[in-house]
Amino acid sequence: MMSNGDTTSTAPENRKDRFAMLTFERDVAAPLSVLWHAWTAPAARMVWAAPTPSVTVEFLEADSRVGGREVSLCKVAGQPDIRCEVGWLELQPALRSVNYEVISSEGVTQSAALVTADFSGTDKRSRLAVTVQLSSLAENMEAGYRQGFGAGLDNLAGVAERTMVLERVIQAPRTLVWGAWMNPETLPQWWGPDGFSCRTTRIDLRTGGEWVFDMIAPDGTVFPNHHRYGEVRPEERIGYTLLWGENGPKHADAWALFEDLDGATKVTLGMVFTTVAEFQDAKGFGAEELGQQTLGKLERFVASR
CATH class of the missing domain: 3.30.530.20 (START domain)
Structure with a gap:
């Protein structure tokens, strides 16, 4: 179905572990054009966005155009909502997307990231390589990003294969x-x-x-x-x-x-x-x-x- 290749490169300890470079790779049994639409179309993103069944994602805005943004709330019972703002900086269909992502909770910014996604493939199979340049303002954001992004991309691959x-x-x-x-x-x-x-x-x-x-x-x-x-x-x-x-x-x-x-x-x-x-x-x-x-x-x- 897919193969995972998730890695992390963390900045030296004297930078207080606030900066990290995370990479994720997925091979997907779906055409390249389909994977691109599953990655960018708001209706598809709403299907695969929640990393686990215990998380509910509510989309407040969704505009997948250069200069557009996506705002969503991640809800977990008994915990404060997590607000995620995505801004689309570059969209080259079936080739590359670049976006920023800002995570906050209760009005306090927790992290900012630059997310670059590169696409390749054929009309049979496709490949997605994602690089996340993470800057954390709160503790333990790297582990959460690694887990959340990894699970989300697994969901994306599954969605693309039935799109x-x-x-x-x-x-x-x-x-x-x-x-x-x-x-x-x-x-x-x-x-x-x-x-x-x-x-x-x-x-x-x-x-x-x-x-x-x-x-x-x-x-x-x-x-x-x-x-x-x-x-x-x-x-x-x-x-x-x-x-x-x-x-x-x-x-x-x-x-x-x-x-x-x-x-x-x-x-x-x-x-x-x-x-x-x-x-x-x-x-x-x-x-x-x-x-x-x-x-x-x-x-x-x-x-x-």
Whole structure:
């Protein structure tokens, strides 16, 4: 599944062990492009961020662009919340990211770090090498960083291995593409693979909203669906949860990104399946091709407007 190569180089004792260089390496059984999206997409980061089941991570802000920041709270029962602020300094897709990270608790800064992540790989496997330049203001931060980062990257590798990413460039302005997607009148008209139709029970395409609907196959088979929208950033991205039918079991955490490309729009649709088995089942019945058919219907719908 993966291999670990975590090491630490600590500054001399006369610097009071406040500075350390930590390195982490992971080999991941997922395509390079998928690993990159699992590392940067807020919806995916929310899945793998908690290092252990006893930690709950609440995201207050999430903007994965150069100059953007991510603010989260790590919560452990009986302990003060830990605030983590990440600021993105460099993002070279599928190559490198650089960010700062500041950890604080009860208003007191505990550490600051510069995190550099280098990516390499193919459409089959990928590799992530992370360097953390840590400056501690509180004691024992190095050990906590080593443990927390190591566990988080293990989670990341597991998430990447059950993530599906689809991309399509649509020759239409982003405003039109977004409008076709996030309009309760038009979304049901094109959503789904070729030959499928949608029957809506209720739809509210806002943060905190939901879409309860049936997808109906050409042979009449009905597939109940429930999408819950956790984030809507106009003309930029949406984050939502897929459920098997109304209030049913979670199927996947998903996101859609909309990028302007000189008047065209690059749409990226990502899904972190709940289990590896569900991911493998989805691949087995052709979910990637069916997803591309859905994006193709979106492209044709926009072209017809």
